Amino acid sequence: MREIGLVGGTFDPIHIGHLLLGDRAAEALSLDEVWYLPAGDPYFKTERGVSPAKTRLEMVRLALEGRADRRVCDLEVRREGRSYTCETLEELCRLYPDSAFTFLVGGDCLCEFSRWREPERILACAHLAAVSREGKDLARLQKEAKKLSRRFGGEVTVLPLPAIELSSTMLRERAKKGLSLRYLTPEKVEAYIAENGLYR
16 A cells, blocks of 8 residues: 555645645655645635635646655646545545555644544545644644544544744735745745736
8 A cells, every 4th residue: 555645735825834744744654655635615715815726736736846756636626616625535545545545734723623524534534644833732632633533533643743934824925025935935836926926
């Protein structure tokens, strides 16, 4: 079985923190590959305008260029209407029966996981690994992981990784002000944002 890590998100835009998450998780969990899953119609981000799915998909593709062990998966972008993680994972399991999936989330997502659409379906398809960005939260997140595993079945673990103080919101604000995104996102993504006047 191939061990595949999945990083889902809006990626508006993708930044170095997303890429470091994939790299560190691959090392910690001995993953063969890491796939990035841009959300098509993110139902949880209706309070602000989100860049078109094809724009966000292209930025992820540019960010992953040259990495044979990294891949962009456009499953949710191609699907019409709203996408739910449980449906995406079930489809991936059907398409790639020779692979075992680990769905990577931030520690904040772990605390909201019980409110996701049908968590038991998610955990029937993939191991859930939450990233602890702050050491002080590690014990709380490990307790939450055990609770979720008991409630919904499946495997839920916590990965303590170095904190990365970076967000897509920060990059959008900097781009809006015409400030540099150098070292915050890959150069090709920075150029794409500038050339297309994104977030202005």
